[in-house]
Amino acid sequence: xxxxxxxxxxxxxxxxxxxxxxxxxxxxxxxxxxxxxxxxxxxxxxxxxxxxxxxxxxxxxxxxxxxxxxxxxxxxxxxxxxxxxxxxxxxxxxxxxxxxxxxxxxxxxxxxxxxxxxxxxxxxxxxxxxxxxxxxxxxxxxxxxxxxxxxxxxxxxxxxxxxxxxxxxxxxxxxxxxxxxxxxxxxxxxxxxxxxxxxxxxxxxxxxxxxxxxxxxxxxxxxxxxxxxxxxxxxxxxxxxxxxxxxxxxxxxxxxxxxxxxxxxxxxxxxxxxxxxxxxxxxxxxxxxxxxxxxxxxxxxxxxxxxxxxxxxxxxxxxxxxxxxxxxxxxxxxxxxxxxxxxxxxxxxxxxxxxxxxxxxxxxxxxxxxxxxxxxxxxxxxxxxxxxxxxxxxxxxxxxxxxxxxxxxxxxxx
Numbered sequence: 001x002x003x004x005x006x007x008x009x010x011x012x013x014x015x016x017x018x019x020x021x022x023x024x025x026x027x028x029x030x031x032x033x034x035x036x037x038x039x040x041x042x043x044x045x046x047x048x049x050x051x052x053x054x055x056x057x058x059x060x061x062x063x064x065x066x067x068x069x070x071x072x073x074x075x076x077x078x079x080x081x082x083x084x085x086x087x088x089x090x091x092x093x094x095x096x097x098x099x100x101x102x103x104x105x106x107x108x109x110x111x112x113x114x115x116x117x118x119x120x121x122x123x124x125x126x127x128x129x130x131x132x133x134x135x136x137x138x139x140x141x142x143x144x145x146x147x148x149x150x151x152x153x154x155x156x157x158x159x160x161x162x163x164x165x166x167x168x169x170x171x172x173x174x175x176x177x178x179x180x181x182x183x184x185x186x187x188x189x190x191x192x193x194x195x196x197x198x199x200x201x202x203x204x205x206x207x208x209x210x211x212x213x214x215x216x217x218x219x220x221x222x223x224x225x226x227x228x229x230x231x232x233x234x235x236x237x238x239x240x241x242x243x244x245x246x247x248x249x250x251x252x253x254x255x256x257x258x259x260x261x262x263x264x265x266x267x268x269x270x271x272x273x274x275x276x277x278x279x280x281x282x283x284x285x286x287x288x289x290x291x292x293x294x295x296x297x298x299x300x301x302x303x304x305x306x307x308x309x310x311x312x313x314x315x316x317x318x319x320x321x322x323x324x325x326x327x328x329x330x331x332x333x334x335x336x337x338x339x340x341x342x343x344x345x346x347x348x349x350x351x352x353x354x355x356x357x358x359x360x361x362x363x364x365x366x367x368x369x370x371x372x373x374x375x376x377x378x379x380x381x382x383x384x385x386x387x388x389x390x391x392x393x394x395x396x397x398x399x400x401x402x403x404x405x406x407x408x409x410x411x412x413x414x
Contacts, residue, residue, distance in 0.1 A: 009047025021124025022055030093351025299331025
C-alpha cells in the first residue's frame with residue numbers, strides 16, 4: 001500500500017512551547033491517520049522531526065510499504081536526503097530514529113512543499129500546542145491506498161475529502177512558530193530503504209529491528225571492596241577496577257555490531273565514566289552522559305554497610321527491603337529509580353532505534369532495564385545478582401516485545 005505523509009512542527013518562541021502534527025493520506029486524499037502532540041519546550045526543528053517520526057509510525061501501523069513524505073521544513077528534507085549533515089547534537093538521535101523507521105518501508109521519498117501547502121499538518125501542530133492532542137486511525141478500505149503517483153503539487157487534501165473520521169479536526173489559530181532556516185525552492189529526494197517488513201524474530205513473534213542494549217556494570221571501587229552502599233558518592237575505580245573496565249571494553253569491542261559509531265551511554269558518576277572511557281578506547285567510540293542512568297540515592301545510608309544501616313534504622317531498613325516504595329533516609333525509593341530508568345530506556349529507544357548501544361551504569365539501573373525487558377515485578381531487584389564489570393544484553397523491539405540474551409557474564413574477567 002502506498003500512502004503520503006504530511007508533517008509539521010512548531011515552537012512558539014523557538015525554543016518555546018512546541019508541538020507537532022502529522023497526517024497520512026490514502027487514495028484521493030482520504031485521511032487515514034492523524035497525529036498531534038505537545039512536546040514541551042523545544043525548537044522548531046525538533047518539533048518538525050517529531051512530526052516526521054509520528055507520521056512514519058502511523059504509516060507503518062497502517063501497513064504501508066511505500067511512503068511519500070511532504071514537509072515544509074527544508075532542513076529535515078535535506079538532512080533525510082543526506083545532502084545536509086546533521087550537525088546539532090540534539091537533532092542526531094531524532095534523525096537516526098526517522099531513518100530507522102524509513103528503512104522499514106520498501107521505498108520512501110521526501111519532498112519540500114511551501115508552508116501554505118502544508119495546512120492540514122500545520123493545523124494539527126497548532127492544535128497540539130493549544131493543548132489538544134490527536135491520535136486517530138481509520139479502518140483502511142481496500143481502495144484507500146494511494147496510487148503510485150499519489151499526491152498533487154499542493155499536498156492539500158481535495159475539498160470534501162475530510163477523511164474517514166466521524167468528526168473533522170476544527171481549525172485553530174494561525175501558526176506562531178518561527179520560520180525554518182533555508183526554506184526555499186522545492187526539492188525531492190528518494191531514500192533507499194530495506195524490505196517492507198522485518199521477519200518475526202524466531203519463535204517470539206517480535207517484529208522489526210530491535211535496539212540491542214549492552215548493559216555493563218562499572219569496575220571495582222573501594223566502596224564495593226568493603227560492600228558499602230555506594231549511590232551518589234563519586235568514588236573512583238581501584239587499580240583492579242581499571243583492569244576490569246579494560247577487559248570489559250575489549251569484550252564489548254569484539255561483539256558483533258559494535259564499532260566506532262556505536263553509542264556509549266554512561267551514568268554521570270566517575271566510576272561509570274571511567275569504565276565507559278575504557279570501552280571507548282577499545283571501540284574507538286565516544287561517551288555520552290545520560291543522567292537517568294545514575295545509581296540510587298541511598299541518602300543517609302551512603303557509605304554504610306548493610307549491617308550498619310540495619311543497626312542505625314532497624315524498622316526503616318526492614319521496610320525498605322520489603323517495600324520498593326519506601327526510600328532510605330533522605331534518599332530515593334526503588335520505585336522512583338524505576339520511573340527514572342524507564343525514562344532512560346525510552347530515551348535510548350527513541351534516540352537509537354534499531355542500533356546497538358552500550359549502557360554503562362550501576363546495579364539498580366541495570367536491574368531496572370532487565371526488569372523492563374523481562375516485563376516482571378520489582379522482586380527481581382532482590383533476586384538478581386550482578387557482579388562488577390559484568391555484561392548483560394537485552395533487545396527491545398519496536399512492537400513492544402523484548403528479549404534478554406545474556407545476564408551477569410564475567411567470562412572476560414577470567
